[in-house]
Amino acid sequence: MKRVAGFALFCIAAGMVIALVLPNMFVEVLCILLCLLIGYNLFFC
Numbered sequence: 001m002k003r004v005a006g007f008a009l010f011c012i013a014a015g016m017v018i019a020l021v022l023p024n025m026f027v028e029v030l031c032i033l034l035c036l037l038i039g040y041n042l043f044f045c
Contacts, residue, residue, distance in 0.1 A: 004039075004042060007039065007042055008039055011035040011038065011039055012035075014035070015028075015032055015035055018031050019031075
């Protein structure tokens, strides 16, 4: 469970950094969805 929580926090932090760099809202939403998909697969699979 610690690994999942750590990965979620890392993914949130990475998304914030990417959001600072990317000017396009579509790309930010795409990165968020990708992080959610990866987190879901790690948690439930």
